[in-house]
Amino acid sequence: MEYLISRGITDNSIFADFQIGYSNGTLLNTIPDEGDILDSLKEIGILNDKGNEMFYGCAVFPVFDENKDCVGLYGRKIEQSALSF
Numbered sequence: 001m002e003y004l005i006s007r008g009i010t011d012n013s014i015f016a017d018f019q020i021g022y023s024n025g026t027l028l029n030t031i032p033d034e035g036d037i038l039d040s041l042k043e044i045g046i047l048n049d050k051g052n053e054m055f056y057g058c059a060v061f062p063v064f065d066e067n068k069d070c071v072g073l074y075g076r077k078i079e080q081s082a083l084s085f
Contacts, residue, residue: 003059003078019062023055023075046073 004010004020014020028051031037041047048054058075065071 003076021060023053023058023060025053025056027053 009015009020027041027046031041038047038051042049042051045054055073055075057079058077061074061076062070063072063074
């Protein structure tokens, strides 16, 4: 939150409207250990080949097309400790 506020993102409705999130490394706790979901997340780049979160320690901003479909993600590293993940 400190990073986002420092960048002028202070209105709570912006978080919801633009679906801004944060990757804290707990995604693997919410998905099956194997199978289609895990494979799909690796295929689209959410998880690396070792199964670690690519956006760990990042504020994550989805990129939408004109149809409001998510076509990409931008992650901004905001934690020093996450740099060595």
